[in-house]
Amino acid sequence: MTHPYDLLVVGSANADLVVRVDRRPAAGETVLGSDLAVHPGGKGANQAVAAARLGARTALLARVGEDGHGRLLLESLRAAGVDTSAVLVGGAPTGVALITVDPAGDNSIVVSPGANARLAPADVTGTARPAAGAAVVSLQLEIPPETVAATVRAAAAAGTRVVLNASPPAPLPADVLAACDPLVVNEHEARVLLGERPEEDADEPEAWASALTALGPRSVVVTLGAEGALAHGDGASVRVPSPPVQAVDTTGAGDAFTGALAWRLASGEDLETAVRFAVRVGAAAVTRAGAQESFPAVDEIPAPPAR
Numbered sequence: 001m002t003h004p005y006d007l008l009v010v011g012s013a014n015a016d017l018v019v020r021v022d023r024r025p026a027a028g029e030t031v032l033g034s035d036l037a038v039h040p041g042g043k044g045a046n047q048a049v050a051a052a053r054l055g056a057r058t059a060l061l062a063r064v065g066e067d068g069h070g071r072l073l074l075e076s077l078r079a080a081g082v083d084t085s086a087v088l089v090g091g092a093p094t095g096v097a098l099i100t101v102d103p104a105g106d107n108s109i110v111v112s113p114g115a116n117a118r119l120a121p122a123d124v125t126g127t128a129r130p131a132a133g134a135a136v137v138s139l140q141l142e143i144p145p146e147t148v149a150a151t152v153r154a155a156a157a158a159g160t161r162v163v164l165n166a167s168p169p170a171p172l173p174a175d176v177l178a179a180c181d182p183l184v185v186n187e188h189e190a191r192v193l194l195g196e197r198p199e200e201d202a203d204e205p206e207a208w209a210s211a212l213t214a215l216g217p218r219s220v221v222v223t224l225g226a227e228g229a230l231a232h233g234d235g236a237s238v239r240v241p242s243p244p245v246q247a248v249d250t251t252g253a254g255d256a257f258t259g260a261l262a263w264r265l266a267s268g269e270d271l272e273t274a275v276r277f278a279v280r281v282g283a284a285a286v287t288r289a290g291a292q293e294s295f296p297a298v299d300e301i302p303a304p305p306a307r
Helices: 043-054 068-080 114-118 121-125 145-158 174-179 187-194 205-213 253-266 271-285
Strands: 005-010 014-020 037-041 058-061 095-101 107-112 134-139 161-165 180-186 219-223 229-233 236-240
Touching: 005 043, 005 145, 005 253, 014 068, 037 043, 037 068, 043 058, 043 068, 043 134, 043 253, 043 271, 095 114, 121 145, 134 145, 134 253, 145 161, 145 174, 161 253, 174 180, 180 187, 180 205, 180 229, 180 253, 187 205, 187 219, 205 219, 205 229, 205 236, 219 253, 219 271, 229 271, 236 271, 253 271
Parallel strands: 005 058, 005 134, 014 095, 134 161, 161 180, 180 219
Antiparallel strands: 014 037, 095 107, 219 229, 229 236
């Protein structure tokens, strides 16, 4: 079946407001910081930009405000080649993340969801770009849970593959979990979703992936930072190492990974092959500062590590 899109991303779009400080303030304290830097962000927008920059035919279904931050996001999405015809405008101010960063690179973040919290199930079922229009639908959890569930159910009904990045981690209905192929988590998210770590081999990603699969997903991917990722499907786990790179900034690397993974799955690759590609994309993203501005084109991806 031919689809107008390789990938439909349904999720969040934020403006990241970043101030660098010598130290983060204590309660009741005021500190001076750098000039304010404003960057396009949000996990949904990040995934869409990452996939489009690699060459995927990508659309984003999200909601932004009718304001300057919303215009910034729309411009950055379009510049990357994302179809924004399904991005809804209005209803609330654009979501923002207020970020302070100290000299060690540690940050404190306050997120105002804004328009992201107004992305409703009716926006998914009534959009002109339904789940049936894409080979894969990719989601995260920075939009209302009922909207995530409605999207997954619409995708399942259309026979569309679902990639769900459970970030930030939250409980998921059984039928939503059952449609995930794969469920994508990092180590922290895996532990939260499991409630308690498996007693046996508790520190092994293979144990987390197996336990998560028992909750219903068709497959699971656990991202492991500089160690790469683990792909788990059909009862077997495969560790995929990351190529060695000099990390500068890990912001958005997980979104770059998931966007790349979803695209390669849409192209018909098996899970392990798609994860091997996505790990290289995530590695490239950490070599430059920022989120969307760090995402690579295909010719900027490092070679795979020797097996």
